[in-house]
Amino acid sequence: MQLGRYLEDGGAEKLNVIAIAWTEGRYGDASPARLRSFIRSFHPSIRIVHADARVEKDFSPLVYVPANFVFDGQGRVRFGDGNRMHLDQRQIAFIVDKVK
Secondary structure, three states: OHHHHHHHOOHHHOOOOEEEEOOOOOOOOOOHHHHHHHHHHHOOOOEEEEOOHHHHHHHOOOOOOOOOOEEOOOOOEEEOOOOOOOOOHHHHHHHHHHHO
């Protein structure tokens, strides 16, 4: 996974990654331990947020999962519109450097 490699190569110091667990209540409840284990396999710095009404309102309508968004330090969206565009390490680094 390109994001995992980017984080391993020092990107974890530049980028905070949050994964939103969308399946809660929609397709049954996922085991929290299994979800944590799955996310940790990508990189231990990734945090998980469980979707609730506010998260769904803020990010809806999402058509594709996973979706990419990059926010700056003030919470403004700097990249992403809910698309599932593949980002390689070079593209991730370019986006993060542009946000600085």
